[in-house]
Amino acid sequence: MTIGSAIESAAAHPPMHRRRRFISRGKVKVDHKDLVREEFTRQADDYAAAPMIRDPGHISMLVEMVAPAPDARLLEVATGPGHVALAFAAVCREVVGIDLTEAPLKIAERNKAERAITNARFQLADADRLPFEDGEFDIVVCRFAVHHFDNPTGVIREMARVCRVGGTVAIEDMISSEDRARADYYNEFERLRDSSHTKALPLSEMAQLLGSARCELSRFTSYGMRNPVDGWFKSGHTPPDREAKARAMIERDVAEDLSGARSVRIDGQLYFTHRIAMLVTRKLAPLAC
Numbered sequence: 316m317t318i319g320s321a322i323e324s325a326a327a328h329p330p331m332h333r334r335r336r337f338i339s340r341g342k343v344k345v346d347h348k349d350l351v352r353e354e355f356t357r358q359a360d361d362y363a364a365a366p367m368i369r370d371p372g373h374i375s376m377l378v379e380m381v382a383p384a385p386d387a388r389l390l391e392v393a394t395g396p397g398h399v400a401l402a403f404a405a406v407c408r409e410v411v412g413i414d415l416t417e418a419p420l421k422i423a424e425r426n427k428a429e430r431a432i433t434n435a436r437f438q439l440a441d442a443d444r445l446p447f448e449d450g451e452f453d454i455v456v457c458r459f460a461v462h463h464f465d466n467p468t469g470v471i472r473e474m475a476r477v478c479r480v481g482g483t484v485a486i487e488d489m490i491s492s493e494d495r496a497r498a499d500y501y502n503e504f505e506r507l508r509d510s511s512h513t514k515a516l517p518l519s520e521m522a523q524l525l526g527s528a529r530c531e532l533s534r535f536t537s538y539g540m541r542n543p544v545d546g547w548f549k550s551g552h553t554p555p556d557r558e559a560k561a562r563a564m565i566e567r568d569v570a571e572d573l574s575g576a577r578s579v580r581i582d583g584q585l586y587f588t589h590r591i592a593m594l595v596t597r598k599l600a601p602l603a604c
């Protein structure tokens with residue numbers, strides 16, 4: 316299916332549930348998914364080229380944790396420019412990557428063609444209502460996207476639905492503090508930089524959402540990624556007024572330790588740390604009624 320025909324196919328699938336989130340922009344209310352499309356169209360090239368996003372060594376951590384069988388059929392949810400999907404294509408039988416935004420999918424298609432990869436395909440689709448049958452995939456992964464979902468519960472349920480019983484559901488994403496006020500502070504400066512950021516979940520909530528979808532934790536790791544704030548605003552194309560507010564919050568964080576993001580100034584440069592969790596789970600059979 317081409318990206319164009321996938322748009323038609325997505326339109327032909329009515330939503331299973333409509334739980335739309337609107338953001339106020341002045342007096343105008345904007346659908347969250349339109350914000351996602353807007354942000355990731357604007358950021359598409361910079362995001363795809365960012366060293367920490369495309370780094371094969373970094374992506375191989377997830378590939379090794381998931382450890383796919385060579386005959387596995389894998390779905391990547393919110394694939395963006397497809398770096399993760401294409402890395403898995405080297406070790407799986409077949410890979411499908413879906414995303415809500417067309418611009419990064421075009422980059423994914425280009426990367427796939429340049430590398431002459433024939434066992435991966437990309438499709439426009441909403442993670443809230445995956446256009447696949449129950450249990451179609453052996454493995455379902457999602458990297459760096461849960462914090463953009465307006466309905467993470469529904470997406471994780473969908474990821475589990477399309478994974479076969481005994482298969483693997485894996486999430487790699489940034490996490491926030493278990494302390495509500497610190498998590499709110501962190502998510503606020505993330506949202507100022509990129510309006511499509513909804514909420515980085517605390518680890519306990521992410522584990523609980525997976526558990527509720529009958530995904531049992533089998534492997535886990537976490538790490539920190541120190542982020543230079545100047546480059547972070549640049550790649551986010553953050554408007555100056557929002558950047559000024561976020562920068563002031565991070566400066567205050569350096570002095571007062573308010574977010575759990577280890578904000579720090581080194582040689583005049585401002586940094587904070589993305590704390591990342593990788594959870595690999597096994598999909599369990601449904602409970603007998």
Ligand SMILES: C[S@@+](CC[C@H](N)C(=O)[O-])C[C@H]1O[C@@H](n2cnc3c(N)ncnc32)[C@H](O)[C@@H]1O
Pocket residue numbers: 351352355368392393394395396397398399413414415416419440441442443457458459460463464
């Ligand atoms: C930060 S990028 C991550 C891309 C890729 N997973 C990676 O690790 O490089 C987040 C992606 O999530 C996508 N996205 C956000 N909400 C989505 C949804 N409801 N359905 C599908 N994709 C979504 C955006 O379009 C964007 O490409």
